Amino acid sequence: MQPATGKWYDRREAVFIEFCIEDSKDVQVKFDKTKLDFSCVGGTDNMEHHNQVELFESIDPNGSKHKRTDRSVFCCLRKAETGKAWPRLTKEKTKLNWLSVDFNNWKDWEDDSDEELSSFDRFSEVHDILRFFDHYKTQMSHINSFVCVLVSFFLKMMNNMGGEDDLPDVGGAEDEESADSDDEKMPDLE
Structure with a gap:
């Protein structure tokens, strides 16, 4: 038995750790207070x-x-005391050879006062979507079903980013100079 390779990062409301094991089975994760x-x-x-x-x-x-x-296996550890940065994952300052910092996801959030959607909420949302895909992937026999699911996923993500009010104003779209030839009146039929 050996430890799994892991990488971690810190956010305002949670700490994330990813155990990098391909094709894992018999996964057991026990969360204790400490x-x-x-x-x-x-x-x-x-x-x-x-x-x-x-x-x-x-x-x-x-x-x-x-x-x-x-x-x-991706773990989201919900902090008991949110808003407090963790300088390391472990209680002791011991260097664990299997653990490293996930610099691709690391963010200095202490100075960032307005995170739109916390990483924990984003994890929950992605977790729900992945669970949806896992549940229906065996039942999808037609490519159309997959496309519908994919479209609904992107619509949900677009919804989370903002509505039409957030779109930039495109000037000149209503000018007469830009009128299309299709806008002309059609002649009567004889």
């Missing part, structure tokens, strides 16, 4: 993995979630 316990079988060699982390601060075990994908 600990995270992760185990699974996975990888090309079907090896057993186990990680136990004594967390820097307390979390809300009931508000924490995880999502398994084909390439990893």
Whole structure:
């Protein structure tokens, strides 16, 4: 048994950790107020993995979630005290060789006072969409069904970004100079 490779990042309301194990099965994630316990079988060699982390601060075990994908297991640890930055994931200043910072997702949010949608909410939204796809992917036999689902997904995402009021004004669209030849009156039929 060996630890799974993981990377983490901090946000205002939650801490995120991704265990990078392909084709994982028998995934077990236990959220405790001060600990995270992760185990699974996975990888090309079907090896057993186990990680136990004594967390820097307390979390809300009931508000924490995880999502398994084909390439990893993504965990969202809901902070017990939101708005407090975690300088590291672990309580002790010990360097864990399996853990690194996810610099692609790292953000200095302490100075950012108006996050539109918290990462935790975004995780929940993506989690719901992925659950929807997982549930219906075996039932979709026609390409049209897939296209409909994809369109509804993009409409939902567009809805979250703002309505028509947010669109820029395109000047000159109503000028007579830009009138189209289709705008002319049609002659009567004889």
